[in-house]
Amino acid sequence: MEATLNNTTKTDTTSAKTVTAKAAVITAPGTVAVKDIQIPAPAKGEVRIKLEGCGVCASNIPVYEGREWFNYPQTPGNPGHEGWGVIDAVGEGVEGLEEGDRVACLSYNAYAEYDIAKADEVVKLPAFLDGKPFPGEPLGCALNIFNRSNIQQGQTVAIVGAGFLGALLIQLAKSAGATVIAVSQREFSLETADKAGADHLVKMDDHYRIIEKVKEITNGHFCERVIEVTGKEWPLNLSIELTAERGKLIVAGFHQNGMRQLNVQLLNWRGIDMISAHERDPQQYISGICEAVKAVGEGRMNPFPLFTHQFTLEEAQQAFEHLTGRPDGFIKALIVNNKK
Template sequence: MMETVSNLNIANKSVKLVSTMKAAALAAPLSVTIETAPLPQPQKDEVRIKIQGCGVCASSIPVWEGREWFSYPVPAGSPGHEGWGIIDAVGNDVSGLKTGDRVACLSYNAFAEYDVARASQVVKLPSSLNDMPFPGEALGCVMNIFNRSDIKSGQTVAVVGAGFIGLLLIELAKSAGAKVIAVSKREFSLNAAITAGADNAVAMDDHYKIINKVKELTGGSFCDRVIEVTGKEWPLNLAIELTAERGKLIVAGYHQDGMRQVNMQLLNWRGIDMINAHERNPEQYIQGIKQAIKAIEEGRMNPFPLFTHSFPLIETGRAFDMLTARPDGFIKALIVNTEKS
């Protein structure tokens, strides 16, 4: 693609700026096109980021597959919301950030070469993470779930769903001194859970078989904390069954496709606290991203081996295909921009 360029004098230096960029766009369900879009311009409280990469989130599967409540085409770069990159322009009212800073951000059109974000929703990345992929929103989400879970040393924790988020929660729970039971469908995921530190791995196949196995592993008392990370109704009710009396059930799965029927009788009978671990406050997400950086630097979690697949922008559709198929070996996909992509 030929980029349109212009010259702009900034701080007495002649800087060559592009005025267009490439961005992936969902033209229709299961269909991605690569568009030439105008280069976004930061407002006075924003920065523009040259996107190095963006995670592909399972929460975006419905818009990829298509639902009646979505309209197409979606905005160029959407639903990319796990971006990181280099600041290349700052708004007039921005302080504490400068061009050249490498950052993670909360932005919403990061399946593109550039995106903009509010300065308050940007986190500078330390030199310890130089050249490392960092989908900050996803990692901040993990930390927020972990904080809501209130895990303490000596507790028994079940993690229902051993995908990207589940595996990192296993690592964090182990770092807190908990015993961890992983429950997942795929044999590959169960093996990954053991690698992440889980003490036991239980196949998610037969409902009552799982309950009896966890009952056996816990001496009949079940689990102090159960974190559901699937977004599906059956595993949610399974998670209730695995939670001990006065235990806490943490709902981390993204239940976005409708109503759920849950076993309220058992929730009531056991006095279970049911906690929604999702956040909507950007400030809380920013705190989560900062805490994720600290957890990585302290060795309490290591996300980098879990980034199993990388795709250039032009293969965004293939990344979504991989996400929905989840073949053995797949944990987390990234869209990674290069000068040639």
Template sequence: MDQRTDALSEAVIITGPGAIEVATRPKPKPGPGEALICLEGSGVCASNLTPWSGPDWMQFPTEPGGLGHEGWGVIEELGADVQGFSVGDRVAALSFHAYASHDVAPVANLVKLPEALADQPFPGEPLGCAMNIFRRAEIKPGQTVAIIGIGFLGALLTELAAGAGARVIAIARRPFALDIARNMGAAETLVMDDHWRLIEEVKRLTDGVFCDVVIEAVGKSWPLDLAAELTRERGRLVIAGYHQDGPRQINMQLWNWRGLDVINAHERDTAVYIDGIREAVQAVVEGHLTPASLYTHVFPLDKLDQALDMTRDRPDGFMKALVTP
């Protein structure tokens, strides 16, 4: 490869609702305390779907690589004043232009990937989210835990909760997702179809007590309403779904009467995200977290539009999309 070509990188620009183009540009340069990462891939996050649909507040075109934040790869270049990292280190990165062949991130936003994970995809941000949500849920052995929504995050939380000794009731609309939940350790699986039927079924499964912990991992109004109904008195309702499509009305009378502890499990402190990614690395190495089977579809970078559409449509057999340069 000649020097001119070697100095270039590729990045996806989202030009409008449902439309992309791939741009070639000079490689970004790392500043002090930063690293240039040659990306091996990025996960495709469901939080991208609202911007992808083109709401009024969305501005197009995006910055090159924009919306991508689940990247991993190899450090290619370091800026000044960097300690603890070397060129050639394989890392998970919390960066924000990861729909690209290269991205720059502060080294404080990097987590080294050990040799045990060599050649394995590692979208650090969602794996770290799962660990942080699991910590906030405070699940204990012997508890009954309902998880509403078995996408990538819900499947990981099912495995973590079951591994902690909880009895997991997994609730999802797709039979494929319920099969995944059973493989991840769910004791019971229920189709998410009718609100009142589900309440009665969980009531029956819990001898009328309902669940110690309920994790809502959908990000829609109805599953949030259902989650409150399934949480026992003095139980813990954990909001893990990403609610980005407007206000919510909740049944505060029910929340008050049952004395629910309501936890919004979304973190905003970068250091907490990074701690979660570190915990995820350890959990995967030790076999407590096994995400490999959940990466069901891999697309080249120039097919990001197809990956986003599939993430939106969630056909049978789909769980998580990755894009690779």
């Protein structure tokens, strides 16, 4: 039996039961279809994962909306990269992983029923996560950002943007003993921040009103740590204003639509450390996922209430529409297989 994915062909000797599976395909900007594809086969050092689901990430918005540098149709399952599921085939040379292991993975075509991952880019999930969705990549991102932030007990931390990632960071900052100020635009996001444990809620509306409010909360000192999670220019500059002298500004927002003009004068004047918390080393992602599993097990992070919407592969179009439209009540969508 042969399986084709990403224009590569491999012989699959691990399964002769099923030839095809379903995958979501972005066929044109703003259009998603579901197609049958040949099930991929793991090569040397790889495993195949029968996916339970995949998180829908805001970084998918450009390819869904369309930019001049993208080609359509996209590869089936792309750009899904937040998958989890059960290993059902193991390639040559793989040790320490077996068929039946439930894992989170780094893979890149996970809007599908099956995907391939390198053996060293999967994380086994412990029994306490059985039956629970676990999109490892964004949870690992939250831990990596938190670690880069170096938050200390007693510090005041502002989280600018209280969506999925912002809410997780509020939980983690509180677990470290920080006082947390959540700054966000949507009322529902502020309610989510409140449930996540934020000490102060500030509506992201008027630039100078926000600065005065945070100045009041901090007795004029501003925040030792500010984490920007919006990916927008104005909130990024606002975050500079909220950072204390010799504080750290952590850029966690996905800035994907052009250049930014920044208040470098204030960065210089206050001696602010500006840190990009985006990782590119796959092993750093894996380290973050491992830490995320531990954080959930210890109760320092609880992502499950933040998975507000679930869709099947056949409903992938709706999942992307929710991602871009962000209706009231929306925090994070999952595309799941065998949705109940």
